[in-house]
Amino acid sequence: MSGILVVAELTAQGGLHKLSLETLAAAQAMDAPVSAVVFGQNAGEAAARLARYRLEKVFALDHELLAQYTADGATAALDWLIERVQPELVLFPHTYQARDYAPKLATRRGRVLVSDVIAIQKQAQAIVLRRQLFQGKLAGDYRPAPGMVFASLQAGAWRADALIPGETPIETLTPELAAAEIRQQPEAPFRESSREVDLSAAPLIVAVGRGIKEESNLELARELAGVLGAELAASRPVCDNGWLPMERQVGSSGQTVAPKLYLALGISGAIQHLVGMKGSQCIVAINKDPDAPIFEVADYGIVGDLFEVVPALIAEAAKAKS
Amino acid sequence: MKILVALKQVPARDSLFKVDAAGRWIDTADLSYEINEPDAYALESGLRLKEQHGGEVVALCAGPEGAASAIREALAKGADRAIHIQDDNLLAYDSLSLGRMLAAAARAEAPDLILTGLQSDDIGSGQTGVILAEVLGLPHATIIMDIEVHDGALRVKRELEDGWFQHVALPRPAVLTVQSGSSKLRYATLMGIKKAKTKEIKVVSAPELGVAPEAGAVLERLSLPERTKRTVLLEGTPEQQAAALVEKLKHEVRAL
Known part of the structure; x- marks a missing residue:
C-alpha cells in the first residue's frame, strides 16, 4: 500500500466538479505520491484536465456501464481500481455524488470512511482527520485504524489555486463490470423552477x-x-x-x-x-x-x-x- | 409492504454544547433530546407509504435506555411496532460496525423497504443508510425527496446539487435515505399517544445481534472549532448594535 488516490468527479455535462480540484490540492499538500482517477464514459477530457497538474498518474476508467452515474457502477469500478493500485489513502470530494457511493465503497473494502473532513494532520506515521460534529458547532479529530484510509473532503476547506502544475501521463482502463450488478436506473437530471430570481x-x-x-x-x-x-x-x-x-x-x-x-x-x-x-x-x-x-x-x-x-x-x- | 424506518435520538438542535472533561465527547448533563430531524422525515415518508399502499411500519432505533422516548414518539405518530437496540456505549462502535448492528436487526425483519434520514444532526457522517444497504446487499439511493412504489420496484426523486433533481428506478427491497423537508411532518395525536402505550417495543442488545464494537476510526478529541475569521462583534443594546452596524455598512462595506 502506498500513495494517495484522489477520486475526481465528472459532472453530468462531462466537466470536472470544481471540488475535485480542491481535493487534488489537499493531496498534493501531503508528502506522498498522488494519482487521480475519473470514471465515466468518455472521461478523456476530464482526465486531460487533471493531467495538467503534477501527479504520478491519471486513471480514466472508461466503460459503457458508467455512461450515467450509479452508486453500484461507481462502487464496482473504483473497487476494481483500488484492488490494483492499493493506495494507502483514498480521497473524495464531499459532494452529493460521493455521499451516495463512497460509504458503500469503503464498506465493501471493510473500512470506515471519515466524511466531510476539514483538515488533515500528519502525526508520525499516522494521520488525524478533523471533521465537524453537531452541525458545525464542534470539531472532532479522528484517527483512522492502520490500513487503507478513506476520507471525503469538505467544499472550501482547501484551495484549488494552490495546485502545482505539471504533466501527468493518462492511463485509460476498462474496469470489469457486469450489467447485472448495477441496480439503479437513473433518468435525466432536471430542474424544477425556471429560476426567475438570479x-x-x-x-x-x-x-x-x-x-x-x-x-x-x-x-x-x-x-x-x-x-x-x-x-x-x-x-x-x-x-x-x-x-x-x-x-x-x-x-x-x-x-x-x-x-x-x-x-x-x-x-x-x-x-x-x-x-x-x-x-x-x-x-x-x-x-x-x-x-x-x-x-x-x-x-x-x-x-x-x-x-x-x-x-x-x-x-x-x-x-x-x- | 413492510417498511423499516431506522431512526436516531439526538440532542435538540438548539442545544448549547460543552465538551466533557475528558475532551472526548459532549457534556450530556442538562441536554434535551429529539428524533433526528432527517429521520423524522424518513418516518413521515414511511407512514405516508403505508397509508397509500397498506402494510406495516417498524421503527428501528439503536441507543441508550433514554432513546425509548424517541421510539414512543415514533409509535405515537403511527409506527406499528419498534425494535430498540439498547446499548449505553454506542460511541464504541464506528460507522461500519454500527451499520452491521442495524443490518443484523433489519435482516431478521426482511422488510420490503428501509428508510432512514440522510444524516444525523449529532455526528453527521451521513453514511448509515448507505452502509446498511451494502452490508445487506441491497440497492440504495440517497437524498430522496419523493418515493413512488410500483410492482416490485421503486421510482424515487433524488436531489442533486445546485437545484437539480433526478428520478431513479430501483428494485425492492432497497434502502433510501430521506432528505429533510421532503414532506410536512405530522404531530402525534392524543389518540396516537394513547395507542402507542400498547404497541410492542422489542428490546435487543448488540451482543444478541452478534455484533461487536470496532474502531476503524477513533474520535480522539472533541473541541470548539478554531475561528478562521475574526468576527467583529457589535455590542450594546439592540439600538446601539444596529447603529454600529449601519455605521460599518455605510463607511467600511459601502453597502448603503
Whole structure:
C-alpha cells in the first residue's frame, strides 16, 4: 500500500466538479505520491484536465456501464481500481455524488470512511482527520485504524489555486463490470423552477433562517431588505416550509452567491448553507447563539434577538439613507 | 409492504454544547433530546407509504435506555411496532460496525423497504443508510425527496446539487435515505399517544445481534472549532448594535 488516490468527479455535462480540484490540492499538500482517477464514459477530457497538474498518474476508467452515474457502477469500478493500485489513502470530494457511493465503497473494502473532513494532520506515521460534529458547532479529530484510509473532503476547506502544475501521463482502463450488478436506473437530471430570481447577480442579500420562527415574521426581513435595497434569500428550512420559493434558497441544494453584503438573520450556518455564501465580500450575522457556526465566517456579528435588533436596524438604515 | 424506518435520538438542535472533561465527547448533563430531524422525515415518508399502499411500519432505533422516548414518539405518530437496540456505549462502535448492528436487526425483519434520514444532526457522517444497504446487499439511493412504489420496484426523486433533481428506478427491497423537508411532518395525536402505550417495543442488545464494537476510526478529541475569521462583534443594546452596524455598512462595506 502506498500513495494517495484522489477520486475526481465528472459532472453530468462531462466537466470536472470544481471540488475535485480542491481535493487534488489537499493531496498534493501531503508528502506522498498522488494519482487521480475519473470514471465515466468518455472521461478523456476530464482526465486531460487533471493531467495538467503534477501527479504520478491519471486513471480514466472508461466503460459503457458508467455512461450515467450509479452508486453500484461507481462502487464496482473504483473497487476494481483500488484492488490494483492499493493506495494507502483514498480521497473524495464531499459532494452529493460521493455521499451516495463512497460509504458503500469503503464498506465493501471493510473500512470506515471519515466524511466531510476539514483538515488533515500528519502525526508520525499516522494521520488525524478533523471533521465537524453537531452541525458545525464542534470539531472532532479522528484517527483512522492502520490500513487503507478513506476520507471525503469538505467544499472550501482547501484551495484549488494552490495546485502545482505539471504533466501527468493518462492511463485509460476498462474496469470489469457486469450489467447485472448495477441496480439503479437513473433518468435525466432536471430542474424544477425556471429560476426567475438570479440571486447570484444581487449585490446585497438579506437571508433568513430557522430563527425567523414563523412565516408572518418574514415581513420584518422583507422590510429590512426593502430599506437596504437587497434581495431576500433564505436557508433551506425556510423554503422547505414554503415560506419563500425554492429559487430563493442559498446553499448546496440552492444557489451559490457572493454579494457585496450578505446579512444572515437567524441562520445558524450549517455547512450546506455556508458553501453557498461564504464567498460573500462582507458577511453580517445576527443570531442569538454565540456559538452558531455562522460566526465562523462572519465579518460582523451581533449576538442577540433578531426581533429586537432588526426593527432597530430598519430604523437606523432608513435614517442613514435619508 | 413492510417498511423499516431506522431512526436516531439526538440532542435538540438548539442545544448549547460543552465538551466533557475528558475532551472526548459532549457534556450530556442538562441536554434535551429529539428524533433526528432527517429521520423524522424518513418516518413521515414511511407512514405516508403505508397509508397509500397498506402494510406495516417498524421503527428501528439503536441507543441508550433514554432513546425509548424517541421510539414512543415514533409509535405515537403511527409506527406499528419498534425494535430498540439498547446499548449505553454506542460511541464504541464506528460507522461500519454500527451499520452491521442495524443490518443484523433489519435482516431478521426482511422488510420490503428501509428508510432512514440522510444524516444525523449529532455526528453527521451521513453514511448509515448507505452502509446498511451494502452490508445487506441491497440497492440504495440517497437524498430522496419523493418515493413512488410500483410492482416490485421503486421510482424515487433524488436531489442533486445546485437545484437539480433526478428520478431513479430501483428494485425492492432497497434502502433510501430521506432528505429533510421532503414532506410536512405530522404531530402525534392524543389518540396516537394513547395507542402507542400498547404497541410492542422489542428490546435487543448488540451482543444478541452478534455484533461487536470496532474502531476503524477513533474520535480522539472533541473541541470548539478554531475561528478562521475574526468576527467583529457589535455590542450594546439592540439600538446601539444596529447603529454600529449601519455605521460599518455605510463607511467600511459601502453597502448603503
